[in-house]
Amino acid sequence: MTVSRALSNNPNVRKETKDAVIKRARELGYVKSAAATAMRGERTAIIGLLLPNLVNEFYARFADSLTTCLERCGLQLMIFLTNDELRKECGALMKLHELQAKAVVMVPTPGIQADQEQYLGDLQVVQVIRTRGDKANASVILINDEKPIKQAVAFLTSQGHSRIAYIGGSPVLSSGASRLAAFSQGMMENGLTLKPDCIITDMPSFSMGFQAAEKVLAQGRMTAVVCGGFEISNGVLNCLLQRDVRVGKDISFIGYGDPSYYRWINNGISTIKLPVLKLAEKTAQIVGNNSDLYKKETIRAEVHAELIFRGSSAPAAGNLQGL
Amino acid sequence: MTVSRALSNNPNVRKETKDAVIKRARELGYVKSAAATAMRGERTAIIGLLLPNLVNEFYARFADSLTTCLERCGLQLMIFLTNDELRKECGALMKLHELQAKAVVMVPTPGIQADQEQYLGDLQVVQVIRTRGDKANASVILINDEKPIKQAVAFLTSQGHSRIAYIGGSPVLSSGASRLAAFSQGMMENGLTLKPDCIITDMPSFSMGFQAAEKVLAQGRMTAVVCGGFEISNGVLNCLLQRDVRVGKDISFIGYGDPSYYRWINNGISTIKLPVLKLAEKTAQIVGNNSDLYKKETIRAEVHAELIFRGSSAPAAGNLQGL
DNA sequence: GTGAAAGCGCTAACAG
DNA sequence: CTGTTAGCGCTTTCAC
Secondary structure, three states, X not given: OHHHHHHOOOOOOOHHHHHHHHHHHHHHOOOOOHHHHHHOOOOOOEEEEEEOOOOOHHHHHHHHHHHHHHHOOOOEEEEEEOOOOHHHHHHHHHHHHHOOOOEEEEOXXXXXXXXXXXXXXXXXXXXXXXXXXXXXXXXXXXXXXXXXXXXXXXXXXHOOOOOEEEEEEOOOOHHHHHHHHHHHHHHHHOOOOOOHHHEEEEXXXXXXXXXXXXXXXXXXXXOEEEEEOHHHHHHHHHHHHHOOOOEOOOEEEEEEOOOXXXXXXXXXXXXXXXXXXXHHHHHHHHHHOOOOOOOOOOOEEEEEOEEEOOOOOOOOHHHHHHO | OHHHHHHOOOOOOOHHHHHHHHXXXXXXXXXXXXXHHHHOOOOOOEEEEEEOOOOOXXXXXXXXXXXXXXXXXXXXXXXXXXXXXXXHHHHHHHHHHHOOOOEEEEOOOOOOOOOOHHHHOOXXXXXXXXXXXXXXXXXXXXXXXXXXXXXXXXXXXXXXXOOEEEEEEOOOOHHHXXXXXXXXXXXXXXXXXXXXXXXXEEOOOHHHHHHHHXXXXXXXXXXXXXXXXXXHHHHHHHHHHHOOOOEOOOEXXXXXXXXHHHHOOOOOOEEEEOOHHHHHHHHHHHHHOOOOOOOOOOOEEEEEOEEEOOOOOOOOHHHHHHO
């Protein structure tokens, strides 16, 4: 018992005893068993992170930033890849429950909530980027991209574009729905008609973006494209480049997310830049919060995206002349 | 006890009893405590992964692939970012020790080994990409890039280049040393002189690459650059693009690693492509190996990199004429 | 300032 | 087939 007290720096131990214990412990290479600590009911210093994947640079950067932010609180991230499958999400939550994780930070998969409550035990939940209703007492941090999306449409309009395509995530995702809404509103506000064939949405992925871009090109009527999804944006851009479409001339392009190479493609890719670091900081703040108070107050927060102008969003002239 | 047996599917339980137990457990939302299991001495299903960062696309892809591979064995990755600092590496190892992790997969930091053995407890170690001596009984998986590096030099030579710069990782890293050796050998084999000012090595990073490229440009004598590091390659390339150097005309460039955008910059960036998936698979194979036998046989393996030709490695003519 | 007892959830080893 | 005992490493509680 004295040993225990010495190691946890309890004042009720003679200094000499304490020093001796600590010294010997070091000699023996003692490390406190996380398992024993956890078994006494305390939470583990583990935070689960559920992401669709790590190949998406946005997710990778988020994971990187969050790891760093949490390290300061002595918390460790355990990453689970869901591939946007509900089944995997459930599996991950169950494991975290078993591990008595302190909290989960998750990009919810599109499926239905079901009685996931069961899996969660009493661990704290933070939904990021997307949300799946408020039923669960989960905190939510979203990226507000309404303004930059509207700005994108307004700018393109001011450059003479009127046939603007939108390629984004499915509206079954909360993020997909809000981005699409922003685009639609933007079109209305600028007096443009919102034809159904100028909007393509689906589960977001590189290949989805690629294929959507092929469709848009096949139509041959659009003079500009706005993207509403990180991997989608990459897919669309890759399609355009592969087809030798002169981005910024034949067609104007506004991407979503800002992978480092967007600066260097052609004259730069205009895009909606996402505040990754701020998102991570806010998340860490909620999760790392030593809520001695068992307040399960659920927080709702937003971080703001920003439109970056580069060469890919140019006047429509070149293209309109061609029509 | 019967309950315990039922839940662990022990045959010595009447079927009806077992079913009843399992049913009731589900109703109650029972999950087996990982802590209790761990406390009885068993290893956790946790594999530590120590990486410099996750921003480097190569590391992110490796983490992604490894997560997926390990999931099949029911193992979970816990990622620690070392930022190539020995201090952080030690901290991470200690935490893994506390958690009774089953194994660590690590990209060793450049520092000295010290008596890290202490931190490791008896967990299995797999060093990837770089190695830090064989003293510790650690398995090692390296990327063999000797052949593609030599090929790169040979190809550039065949295109008329003779002033070829090499920008790579510091030789204090085993990877840096072997790449530099391959480049040097390549130069010799092609009858080229290896002047000291054509070689720049340092701790690998984007900015290191960027600055090295600035130096090379300032010299104004090189007609080609070969890179020996993923982030270095990005840094060099970004510098060239920012300075409006016509890559593949003013200067030939062979990168290291194959981020998706290399295909689309100018006429494509020639590069040494790394076998990420194979690396992950091999790693998972070693780590996931249910070594019921406590054989601590340490494995040494290699996966092979490959040179990809694209537009950035062109004949030297254009440049040589200019000199 | 120190120590003994008890219990967190689980299972190996031994009864019945 | 089912149950009892004991112990994994730790801390809280209550003596001394």
